[in-house]
Amino acid sequence: MFILSVLKDTIQIQPYDFHKHKFDALTDEINRIYANKVIKDVGLCICLFEIISVSEELVHYGDGASYMKVTFRLVVFRPFIGEIIEGTVSSNTFEGVKVTLGYFDDILIPTHNDDEWKFDHKTQVWVRLWDSQIPDLYMYMDKNTTIKFRVIDEKFSDISTKFPPPKRTGAVVGQKAPMPSSSLPLDDMIVGNNRGEDTQNVKTDTTTYAPTGGKLVPYELIGSIAEVGLGLTLWKWE
Amino acid sequence: MLSNYEVLALLREMDEKQREQAKINPNVKFAENLKTIQFEVIQNLSSSESPSSTQTPEQIETTLTHLKNYNLTKSEKLQLINLRPQSIAELELIIEDCEDRFGMDTLRELIYIIGTNLPMPGKVVRCLESGAEFLDDESMTFIHYPLEQLEHQL
Numbered sequence: 390m391f392i393l394s395v396l397k398d399t400i401q402i403q404p405y406d407f408h409k410h411k412f413d414a415l416t417d418e419i420n421r422i423y424a425n426k427v428i429k430d431v432g433l434c435i436c437l438f439e440i441i442s443v444s445e446e447l448v449h450y451g452d453g454a455s456y457m458k459v460t461f462r463l464v465v466f467r468p469f470i471g472e473i474i475e476g477t478v479s480s481n482t483f484e485g486v487k488v489t490l491g492y493f494d495d496i497l498i499p500t501h502n503d504d505e506w507k508f509d510h511k512t513q514v515w516v517r518l519w520d521s522q523i524p525d526l527y528m529y530m531d532k533n534t535t536i537k538f539r540v541i542d543e544k545f546s547d548i549s550t551k552f553p554p555p556k557r558t559g560a561v562v563g564q565k566a567p568m569p570s571s572s573l574p575l576d577d578m579i580v581g582n583n584r585g586e587d588t589q590n591v592k593t594d595t596t597t598y599a600p601t602g603g604k605l606v607p608y609e610l611i612g613s614i615a616e617v618g619l620g621l622t623l624w625k626w627e
Numbered sequence: 628m629l630s631n632y633e634v635l636a637l638l639r640e641m642d643e644k645q646r647e648q649a650k651i652n653p654n655v656k657f658a659e660n661l662k663t664i665q666f667e668v669i670q671n672l673s674s675s676e677s678p679s680s681t682q683t684p685e686q687i688e689t690t691l692t693h694l695k696n697y698n699l700t701k702s703e704k705l706q707l708i709n710l711r712p713q714s715i716a717e718l719e720l721i722i723e724d725c726e727d728r729f730g731m732d733t734l735r736e737l738i739y740i741i742g743t744n745l746p747m748p749g750k751v752v753r754c755l756e757s758g759a760e761f762l763d764d765e766s767m768t769f770i771h772y773p774l775e776q777l778e779h780q781l
Contacts, residue, residue: 390631390709391628391629391630391631391633391634392628392629393628393629417657417658420658420661421658421660421661424658424660424661424663424664424665425660425661425663425664426660435634435638435664435665435668436637436638436641436661436664436665438637464629464634464637469702471723472702472706473706473710473720473721475676475677475710490671491667491668491670491671492664492667492668492671535676539720616720617716617719617720618714618716618717618719618720619720
């Protein structure tokens with residue numbers, strides 16, 4: 390479910406963070422930029438795992454902040470295809486059953502490619518045939534029930550709206566916080582995907598992971614329960 | 628790849644650190660997005676349903692040493708630890724080409740290893756020897772029994 394990804398980025402340390410130990414300042418800054426964000430083709434970033442290398446610090450003209458190139462490992466949520474995960478049903482929609490893991494909500498179990506699904510209009514939930522031999526035994530995908538599914542596909546979509554990184558919180562109380570967008574231009578962020586440990590430079594953009602209510606989500610998982618042993622954990626496979 | 632337990636341990640450690648810092652300086656603030664995901668992941672992984680909530684590093688280590696001889700891939704072992712399967716049906720989902728690679732006896736051994744090394748609180752595992760009696764549908768046999776039930780049987 391979780392992997393480690395090696396990323397490269399230029400990190401800016403604001404003067405008000407200079408009292409911190411350099412390592413702590415970097416950790417806080419990297420966590421601020423990446424935590425709870427989806428990076429395209431990498432996954433949902435959770436937090437910093439370790440810092441691998443840091444270049445020397447540079448101070449630019451007209452700016453008190455110091456910049457350094459950092460290579461680091463992030464804990465990333467990215468289940469592999471075929472992995473089995475337990476989640477809870479969050480809603481029943483037109484497309485299928487939505488599943489949430491608490492920290493990741495964009496999991497869909499589509500119900501249109503399979504005859505064993507039916508929509509129960511009375512209770513407004515999807516039902517699944519238990520066994521094709523027994524015609525009347527249905528399983529109700531009620532909300533908040535635990536469900537076990539296999540990841541069969543993942544989708545990364547490019548979201549054009551870019552949100553600025555969240556506000557800096559390091560500033561001392563009473564001091565004016567600098568503009569949040571004063572960090573790097575997000576488009577130029579260079580990150581690597583560490584499938585195979587080598588840091589190939591891919592141009593990606595970080596997008597805020599937030600269920601905006603709209604249809605577009607940066608990272609979506611497609612699940613399936615069409616196998617013996619999968620499905621609601623209440624249906625004991627005894 | 629990281630197991631759920633490792634992620635949980637890392638996040639808990641981070642939580643501790645933040646609390647300590649907050650004790651020294653109550654005005655210190657942490658990035659909201661970090662706190663959000665930290666809280667949600669900790670909550671999810673330490674819920675009573677999640678196997679990672681009761682695991683310890685020693686348990687995982689002994690399980691892995693026991694699993695060494697079974698020729699499982701890394702991702703299969705990871706899922707065995709993350710999901711703690713209790714029935715052969717669950718094992719068959721996790722292990723690819725299960726029927727070709729392992730016999731029924733080996734699968735029972737695997738369940739036993741997982742059941743003894745990563746115990747579920749309140750449940751005990753009984754070793755099923757090959758040739759013992761089974762229910763009609765062998766592949767679905769559970770060998771986890773609630774404690775009281777076993778005592779009753781004895």
